[in-house]
Amino acid sequence: MSRLLLDHVVVNAVTADGDVEILGETTLELTEQRIALIGPNGSGKSTLARLLNGLVSPSSGRVLVDDLDVAEKGREVRRKVGFVFTDPSAQLVMPTVLEDVSLSLRRFHRSRSDRDAAARAVLATYGLEELADRSVHALSGGQRQLLAIAGVLACEPDVLVADEPTTLLDLANSRMIGDLLMSLPQQVVVCTHDLDLAVRCERALVVSDGRVVFDGPAAEAVAHYRASV
Numbered sequence: 001m002s003r004l005l006l007d008h009v010v011v012n013a014v015t016a017d018g019d020v021e022i023l024g025e026t027t028l029e030l031t032e033q034r035i036a037l038i039g040p041n042g043s044g045k046s047t048l049a050r051l052l053n054g055l056v057s058p059s060s061g062r063v064l065v066d067d068l069d070v071a072e073k074g075r076e077v078r079r080k081v082g083f084v085f086t087d088p089s090a091q092l093v094m095p096t097v098l099e100d101v102s103l104s105l106r107r108f109h110r111s112r113s114d115r116d117a118a119a120r121a122v123l124a125t126y127g128l129e130e131l132a133d134r135s136v137h138a139l140s141g142g143q144r145q146l147l148a149i150a151g152v153l154a155c156e157p158d159v160l161v162a163d164e165p166t167t168l169l170d171l172a173n174s175r176m177i178g179d180l181l182m183s184l185p186q187q188v189v190v191c192t193h194d195l196d197l198a199v200r201c202e203r204a205l206v207v208s209d210g211r212v213v214f215d216g217p218a219a220e221a222v223a224h225y226r227a228s229v
């Protein structure tokens, strides 16, 4: 597994009211395979997750992924750490399913036919091969989220960070995406309000008001969070 390190990280945001601290000083080492970030809306979970691949920069402190400083080696880090957004529309940019995965693979294959062949193999891995020529706009929510995850995994990251990947999905699709995340060989960090998903992780961090207020085995963290509401 990768070693994800937050070393005395603080995140401030500039607002109309001046600088606001959205993540208080946090030092953490994440090495488990499945890690959940849970807590109330606006507590700072996405901010913490986004630090891990440079989508958010620390105002002070350092974020290291396998000893690579995200501030200095952002490109390398982003190859190691894939990021999945809550709303797959944020990352599905090509007209068809095949073209979308093929686009993700452009740095691995120069020729279009090689890329398309590799993209078909990726689609087959995730049971999406029959949708290859379908418009990305004509997919169900579950299929769209699965495709967004497949597009990120196609680039073979070591770590997958997923920000509320099941929030827009019904029960069956939440379960399908949850089962996928829990079965991946990669390290997975997932922000979620889905406590059934969180409890399946090895470790969970409860974030509240810009602080990690509990960090431990997922079942204990979920119990801590439930008790706090």
Ligand SMILES: Nc1ncnc2c1ncn2[C@@H]1O[C@H](COP(=O)(O)OP(=O)(O)OP(=O)(O)O)[C@@H](O)[C@H]1O
Pocket (backbone or CB within 6 Å): 013, 014, 015, 022, 039, 040, 041, 042, 043, 044, 045, 046, 047, 048, 191
């Ligand atoms: N760029 C920014 N500028 C100002 N405030 C921000 C910025 N980014 C985040 N915030 C604020 O920081 C706080 C934490 O936001 P964050 O998105 O990390 O929370 P979250 O725990 O992921 O919430 P949710 O569960 O609702 O997605 C919120 O109050 C949010 O409004």
